[in-house]
Each structure stands twice: as C-alpha cells, then as structure tokens.
Amino acid sequence: MILFLQSLINGILLGGIYAACAAGFSLAFGVMGIVNLSHGDFVMLGAFVTYWLFVLLGWDPFLTLPITLAILFFLGFFLQKLMLNRLTGVPPIMSYLLTFGLHLVLSGLALRTWTADYRTLNTVYTGLNLIVFGLVLPYSRVATFLFAMVLILGLYFLLYRTEVGRAIRATAQDGEMARLMGVRIFRIYAFTFAVSVAITGLAGSLIAQTFVIYPQMGLPFTITAFCVVVLGGLGYVPGTLFGGLILGIFESLSTTYLTAGLSMALTFFLLLIMLLVRPGGIFGKGILE
Amino acid sequence: MMGIGKRTLVILSLLAVLFAVLPALGLEGYRLRLLSLVFMWIALAGCWNLMSGYTGYIDFGPVTYFGAGAYATALFMIRLDLPFFVSLVLSGILCAFLAFLIGLATLRIRGAYFAIATFAAAEALKQIVLEGDRVVGFEFFGGSHGLTLPVPPPSEFFYYFLLAFTVLVIGISFYLERSKFGYGLRAIRGSEQGAELSGVPTLSLKIKAYILSSSLIGCIGGMEAYWLTYIIPEDVFNVLRTIQMVIMTLLGGMGTIWGPVIGATFLTLVGEFLGTKFVYDYLILLGIVIIIVILLLPRGIVNLVKSKRGGAQ
16 A cells, blocks of 8 residues: 555656646647657756756756756747748648757757766755655655646746737637737747747756756657647647646556556557547647647 | 659669669679668658658658568567568568558547657557567567577678669559559548548548558568668667658658659768768757758758749649
8 A cells, every 4th residue: 555655656746747848848739730859858958957057056956947947948939930930831740850850959969068978966955755654755856846836837827817828829729810910920939939948948957856867868758748748638738737647647656566668668558549539638628630 | 743654664664774783783892782771761761651641641650660570570580480581571461460450540640649649659669579578577579689680691682672672662652643542642631521522431541551651661671680680679669760761751752753762862872971971970960951951941852843843833
C-alpha cells in the first residue's frame, strides 16, 4: 500500500512538471497549427540557463527563473518573426520539418558548446526530504511542482483574463476573422510563440534540479509533450494539466510495477490508443481536423 | 499530365542499362558504395512519396518498417538460418502485415494526428525491440547490443539490388500517374470527402498504398541490415531516417515522379560531402540546409521548374 501511495505521489509530482513542459506545445498548436519538434530543446535551453547561473554565479535555481523567461521569450519572438511567420498558408508538414531543422541546429550547437557531459545541479537542499506518514516528499520536487502549477495558472490567466489573451484565442479560432476585427495577427503569432517558448524554458529551469542536464535531453521531452497534449486535447491548453498528471501517474505506476523500459513502450501505446479512440483528448475539447 | 511516353521509356531504359554496366567499366570501392547509397535513398524517398506524396497523408513513421524489415531479416537469417532472399521476402510480407494492422487503425485519423500516431508507432516498436528481451527473460532481439548478421557478398551485389529497387519504385510512380489507383490516391489528396462521395473507396486505397510503401521500405531495411552486418535499434529506428525521407521528397517535390529522385540524389551527395568535411558539425549543417530548403523552396524543385516552364500556375 505504501509503495502504491508513494508511486502515486511521485507520479503526481512528475505529472505537474510534464504539464508545464507541454503547455507551450499545446498553445503553439492551438493558435498557429505548429507541431513544434524543437519543443524539447527549449526545455534543454532553460535548464542550461539555470545550470550556468547556478554554477558560475552561485544563484539559487528559483532565482534564475526571470532570466530564463527573458532570454527564451526573445528567442521565441524572433524565431517566429524571422522563420515561422513565413510559413502561413503552406501545408502543415512544413512546420514539422522547419522545427526539426531547428531541433538539429539547437541541440547540435548545445552539444558543440557544452559537450555531451551529463550534469546535475546540487543545491544545499538537494536530497532533503519531507516525510509524512512514511511517504517521502523531496523538497525540491515539491517546490518544482508548486512552481509548475503557478506557471500553468499564470498561462490560464493570460489566456482567459487579459485583453491579449482574448486576441490570442480569437486568432486561434479564426485568424482571418480576427484580422478583420483589427487584431494584428502576425504580432499575436510572434507573442504567442514567445510565450510558448518562454514557459517551456521556465519548465526547463524548474526541472534542472531534479533531472540530469545534457544537450540531447530535448527530444524525449518533445515526445512527452506529444503524449501530454494528446491526452489533454491538442490545442486545448487547460487540458494539459490533466494530461500531464495522467501521464505522470501512468509512467510512475508502470515503472514501479513493470520495468522502466517497458513503461516508455506503454506510454506510446497509450498515445496510440488515445489518438484512435478519443483524438479530442479526455475532455474531447481538442482541435479536430 | 506526364504519362510514360515512348521517348521517356527509351531514355530511362538506357539510363538503367548504363548504371547496370558501370561496375563492369571499373566503378568500384568508395564511388560504387556512394552510388549505392544514392539509389537507396532514392528508393526510400520514392516509397515514402508513393503513400504520403500522392495521398497527402504525412506518414511520420516510415522508419517503423525500415527497422522492422532490418530486424526481421536479421532474425530469420540468424535464428532460422534461412538464406538472404527468403528472409527478405518473409520480412516484406511481415512488414505488409504490420502495415495493415497499423494502417487500419491510424489511417482513419488525419493531419497532425496521423503524423503523431505514426511517429509514436515507430518509437513504440523501437522500445519493444530494445527492452523486449529484458521483459521476457531470454535473448531474442539482442536489446541494445544489437545483432550481427552473416558475412555479406561483395558491394556489387547491393549495388544491383538497390538499382533494381530504384527502377521498381520509379516504375510504380509511373503506374500511379496513369492508373485508376493513382487517380484515386490523388483524389484523396485533393478532397477526401469529395473522393468518397464520388465513389472512391478511400480507406481501402489508403491502406493499399500504405502497405505497398511500407513493405518496400521493409525490404530495403532488410537489405541494409545484411549490407552493414550489424544493427542496433537506435540506428535502424532512428527518427533521422524518417526525416531524411520526408525532406528529400519535399525538396524535390511531393506527389511527383522525379521529386524524390532529385531530392534524394542532391541531399545524399550534400550529406556525404558535409559528413566527410565537417564530421562534428554535420547535424547542425543538415539542420541549416533543412531550414533554408523550407523557407526558400516550400514547393520543391520539380514544381519550381514546372511553374517556370508553364508560366504562372
């Protein structure tokens, strides 16, 4: 029983992080129809920003969040302005390939600059746990989870409670109509992608404490993001929270009771079955083509 | 419409004969292998084009069948001591069956969903091959250690094999340009609903095209396993292979006969040049090439030539 509860809690803590990593993916797909294959590389970049600020300047990982936010926001803004905005009106496959090219460039450059070494972040509170009724709750994981929740809530407020958010949602629903109503959609695209990249980078900064950091860590996160958004409904941002939690719990339980390698295969089967049975996600609110 | 005119047929046959006698004229070593590699990619990109180019369904998991074919051939040869050609034919049949199962499920969904589902299928199969042994408890797939195949025949064997496959795939493309099957597939690309309403059995055509393309890719995978003699899951199921098939076809022009031929030839040679000159920066440069191709030639080289020749389309 204690084993089951512990894996359940691990799964929830993991799921929160997955949700934060995937929210930006869902946003970019929902608004611009971009399937961003370089998504995970922004997680990697965020993690490295935190790592270097910690190692070189001794900053606490949580204090590095604003820096990550600023750097990745501008990176996303310019990527959209210079490249992705040119893809409007061409078949969606172009966006898969362009972002895959971007993935090769980003992960390749990271590999050249920072080498393939595996790195970990060790703060003073790494390894300290809160123990409740025999259940182990690592402080850094709990804090990371809480920050991830704040991140998702923040995104929710941005989308549903602000004027910019209204413009973003209008653009997502019907770009041409939004344009007629006076929304400057290309600026909205650039802003949306910047937000998507920035929150993904923030998620990367958060996981820097609990995951191993290396230049090739991106692609697995892209695949995780696929699974999460399909579970939650592709393009439906609030769904990612539940998608993340389900995937986290599913992975954690299957790792405990089966083997870790098989858990990956099972994740893909979950993804396949979801796509076939309920392509709109568990709430059925995803965008269907 | 480009049908197979008499002149084209003559030129193509002459080309095929020319390539067939090249080894006898002293083509060997590195150049022979490079040309074989070009043929392999033409055939692979061509196979991908048969399905995705003509129907517009973007298959992001052709490497499923490349890997499945490679592993099936290797396993038939090692575990059952079957000769190469028998193993290859059996692998092709196995891939066709696998494609039928996966296609039956995934070809009902569209767009990004189909792309993600096929991508997931490839990764799932890779994980099964990688971890299957550990779960079941005895050695079969060889896990991350991979499999070693029997000693292969000389390079000329693979050269002719790949030349034959290239001819076959181009031949099928010509058939698709003219036949009812091909018109059906292109009707699906134009408007699936419209095609369905006009009496085109869309699902069955899509599955047929998917099986055709997948089993051929599986055979080429099996051939590569024998050629390299050593396979590991990370290599034969590498997503980069998928991307290469897609980008080659796209560079040349999707849904055309010559698109994959031009794209594959160009990118294989560029890749070979970059790979030998810039060993460490190869992937970065490949990424830059992809980005440039997408931004500058979104409709492919073949269509660029066509629209120049035919004025504004």
